[in-house]
Amino acid sequence: MKASYKYPDTIPKAVIPVLGGSLVIFIGVVDYLTGYEIAVSIFYLLPIALVSWLGKRNHAVIISILSASTWLLADLAAGHQYAHPAIPVWNSIIGLGFFLTTAFLLSTIKELLGREQAFARIDFLTGVTNSRAFNEIAKLEIERSVRYGHPFTIAYIDIDNFKRVNDALGHNQGDNLLKTVAKTVKENMRSTDIVARLGGDEFAILLPETNEENAKASIDKLQRHVLDIVAKNNTWPVTFSIGVVTCYKSCNLDELIKEVDDLMYSAKEGGKNRTKFLNSMARHQLTNNESPQWPRHALGDNPALVNLPFFEV
Numbered sequence: 001m002k003a004s005y006k007y008p009d010t011i012p013k014a015v016i017p018v019l020g021g022s023l024v025i026f027i028g029v030v031d032y033l034t035g036y037e038i039a040v041s042i043f044y045l046l047p048i049a050l051v052s053w054l055g056k057r058n059h060a061v062i063i064s065i066l067s068a069s070t071w072l073l074a075d076l077a078a079g080h081q082y083a084h085p086a087i088p089v090w091n092s093i094i095g096l097g098f099f100l101t102t103a104f105l106l107s108t109i110k111e112l113l114g115r116e117q118a119f120a121r122i123d124f125l126t127g128v129t130n131s132r133a134f135n136e137i138a139k140l141e142i143e144r145s146v147r148y149g150h151p152f153t154i155a156y157i158d159i160d161n162f163k164r165v166n167d168a169l170g171h172n173q174g175d176n177l178l179k180t181v182a183k184t185v186k187e188n189m190r191s192t193d194i195v196a197r198l199g200g201d202e203f204a205i206l207l208p209e210t211n212e213e214n215a216k217a218s219i220d221k222l223q224r225h226v227l228d229i230v231a232k233n234n235t236w237p238v239t240f241s242i243g244v245v246t247c248y249k250s251c252n253l254d255e256l257i258k259e260v261d262d263l264m265y266s267a268k269e270g271g272k273n274r275t276k277f278l279n280s281m282a283r284h285q286l287t288n289n290e291s292p293q294w295p296r297h298a299l300g301d302n303p304a305l306v307n308l309p310f311f312e313v
Contacts (some may be wrong), residue, residue, distance in 0.1 A: 126182035239273030
């Protein structure tokens with residue numbers, strides 16, 4: 001959504017009922033000054049709608065009661081005479097019922113819309129972010145990376161032999177495996193990292209402000225954890241192939257996703273249960289036929305890795 005649509009949600013929740021109550025008082029004064037012959041009761045719906053949509057439901061109930069009471073007081077203060085004293089009370093009760101109905105309808109609609117938006121961004125089976133939301137967040141992270149000059153990393157994870165689990169043990173076991181992997185990945189990453197299921201047996205992780213060295217430490221630790229978890233369940237004969245790309249400069253999301261996806265499948269085709277890493281600076285050097293300057297932690301003591309377009313562990 002655009003920022004202009006998000007602005008009302010930035011108003012502090014404590015301010016909303018105060019703003020709604022002030023608006024009720026203002027409408028009540030206008031109601032009194034215009035006299036009882038001119039109906040302005042419909043305008044009491046404005047503060048009710050405001051608080052119902054942006055605030056809490058109990059606050060909307062209070063504003064509804066305040067609106068009905070103010071409407072009654074303004075009507076009586078303006079000199080409106082009734083044939084029976086119970087008539088204005090009855091009118092106020094009817095008005096209050098209408099206001100409360102409006103408040104409950106609006107707050108319910110807002111709640112349902114919020115759930116719908118959340119479900120549109122969450123994978124139903126595993127509860128992690130889905131591919132659509134992941135791409136949106138990744139685009140924002142690229143913009144933030146360019147603005148502040150901070151690196152970020154994207155990792156793709158593929159469950160090796162997942163089809164074997166589905167075929168031999170059934171789809172229920174396959175679903176349990178996916179949920180276990182998603183839960184384990186999420187629990188072992190930072191709260192700022194974004195974990196997503198891309199579909200099937202593929203997951204993605206976005207690590208903001210993470211360079212190649214830190215990404216390697218995090219992904220290596222994660223791989224050990226998920227392997228330990230599946231090892232505890234002897235019925236899951238799976239491992240994990242992972243591709244990891246770190247972006248240090250401006251990166252194109254489509255190219256970045258293709259690179260990390262290719263790395264993941266290269267790891268899978270190279271024997272499975274391994275991780276391959278690449279960074280945007282090395283990619284630039286390779287494109288321009290320069291000798292890639294790999295981080296020493298990545299090369300270890302093996303000089304053969306120097307001429308590779310990526311390194312693997």
